[in-house]
């Protein structure tokens with residue numbers, strides 16, 4: 001049933017790209033990007049510090065939960081993540097289901113210094129150049145939406161720009177594809193994007209499929225400190241936490257507790 005939501009998300013992303021291309025062609029965007037100083041892979045470097053790294057997500061809504069935070073003081077949230085010791089921030093820019101925007105991303109970018117992931121549904125490398133020009137240190141590449149060949153070519157774009165690709169997988173087959181394409185940072189989503197079911201043990205179960213020289217990110221479904229502990233014990237290098245932090249009244253304090261695990 002929700003297969004349609006993922007398809008719709010991808011289709012709408014393609015529509016947005018088409019619309020944006022009328023303002024700036026791909027050639028124009030590429031030349032703008034390449035005239036800038038390249039990135040220094042800040043995102044992946046921030047996850048290499050040893051111990052469990054924390055990627056904290058900013059999203060107003062989601063397709064599975066609807067509106068999470070109606071007030072959504074995103075600058076304040078970003079600053080509390082930074083002061084709470086987050087290693088990186090993930091910011092949704094998808095407008096229709098997640099109520100994000102490029103403008104929100106850019107505003108947050110100027111308010112904090114830690115690395116930022118532009119979380120969107122990448123269906124065209126145009127979006128990677130866009131992300132780089134917005135000041136992103138990383139983009140999300142979802143295996144379900146991209147075959148190995150496309151993954152490989154998008155990873156090459158990221159390398160050329162000096163930014164990180166968080167390559168999201170959900171099963172063994174997708175992990176194989178991510179590895180074949182040369183991903184260095186691999187996420188395992190505990191949420192099945194097709195039916196939205198969450199199984200927090202998915203990341204732990206698939207851990208051994210990912211070689212130890214890769215950075216392993218456990219994504220989604222963290223609902224307690226116990227969950228964070230479980231994922232750490234399962235060998236995650238980083239966890240990506242959204243809703244649990246977004247619903248917290250004191251995200252910086254909660255982050256402090258996560259960091260103490």
Ligand SMILES: O=P(O)(O)OC[C@@H](O)[C@@H](O)c1c[nH]c2ccccc12
Pocket residue numbers: 057119120168189219220221222240241242243244
């Ligand atoms: O809010 P949660 O359950 O902590 O999940 C965060 C993040 O992993 C989730 O938002 C996510 C994982 N993969 C995605 C792909 C697209 C959009 C969103 C996501």
